[in-house]
Amino acid sequence: MTRRPTAEGRRPANQGPKAAARNRTALIAAAREIFAEHGLSAPLSAIARRAGVGQGVLYRHFPDRNAVAAAVLEENVRQIEQAAAAEDATLSVVLGVVTWHMTESAAFVSLVHAETANGRVGTHAYARDLSERVERALRGLLPDGHRLGAANDLMLAVAMVSGAVTGPTREEQEHRALAAWRLLGVEVGPVRPHGG
Amino acid sequence: MTRRPTAEGRRPANQGPKAAARNRTALIAAAREIFAEHGLSAPLSAIARRAGVGQGVLYRHFPDRNAVAAAVLEENVRQIEQAAAAEDATLSVVLGVVTWHMTESAAFVSLVHAETANGRVGTHAYARDLSERVERALRGLLPDGHRLGAANDLMLAVAMVSGAVTGPTREEQEHRALAAWRLLGVEVGPVRPHGG
Structure with missing residues (x-):
């Protein structure tokens, strides 16, 4: 260079x-x-x-600012899809990537959640679309008989963990996310970005 | 009259x-x-x-609007405290009251969460104070050896369930809240206000 x-x-x-x-x-x-x-x-x-x-x-x-925020969310989902498409992908490894994005983007997740709860339908449809893509990526990796195998339990668990991701520091957010997965009895690999 | x-x-x-x-x-x-x-x-x-x-x-x-919102949250917590102070209170009954307030005030819970995640410290201290009051009310009812008996698991579970409370209708929000408690393996009584 x-x-x-x-x-x-x-x-x-x-x-x-x-x-x-x-x-x-x-x-x-x-x-x-x-x-x-x-x-x-x-x-x-x-x-x-x-x-x-x-x-x-x-x-x-x-x-504008919304376009930047949307691009980050879009890229988060794309990275989760890539992690799930890797040849040696396992549910636990990809949940680690999902958790990394949750903690890295805690402010966003909450915002989407707040806007959804406030009934802003545009955001809702957008959030649902992203959520469906994450679900598809994860569902392909679900082993038979997994604890989260039933109908909506997979994304319900993801929403539950995202609700736990609070705290003043990144470390505390990650700590709480992992404690939440533990409470759910779900094994999660290292919390890191795809390829990171 | x-x-x-x-x-x-x-x-x-x-x-x-x-x-x-x-x-x-x-x-x-x-x-x-x-x-x-x-x-x-x-x-x-x-x-x-x-x-x-x-x-x-x-x-x-x-x-102003914030004062109205704060008064609702304050009253939610007061009702949870009253439910917990009732002579025949059980954890499951009071968790039903907590869940009622979560679904009834889903927009708030998300807002407090979003503001906390966005690092607005004033809101954070206020939310923590309310959260500590709910924890005190619930902790007194925890049976020995309960699944949520460890250090921070009780309020972590409450945060997780609040993360699950989304959806366009009150019914769907309540349905998801109950599914979340089920995933956590925690028994919850009827979802209703204290005295309701």
């Missing part, structure tokens, strides 16, 4: 479709971190800075 | 400290219903109307 950071610590603006895809990926990863650290009302400029791009680049990809 | 509804279907304005207490109680009950039906952004005028008082009376008791 011959490119060097600019004086502001940013990489020079990327151009072309490959660079655009790279910027988008960096923005989504940065948004997940910034939202997790500072909540959903964190300034978008902080996201652009963390991703190493200018704010103009951010707005080229995402017209 | 000699008082009659006015033309607008309201009872005439109550006066004096007893009437003030009666109005406050009616406003809180109305707020719980209206928020459950229409979400937390429902017009306060609808709450006053449901309680059968004028908006001026509402504002005399509650300076």
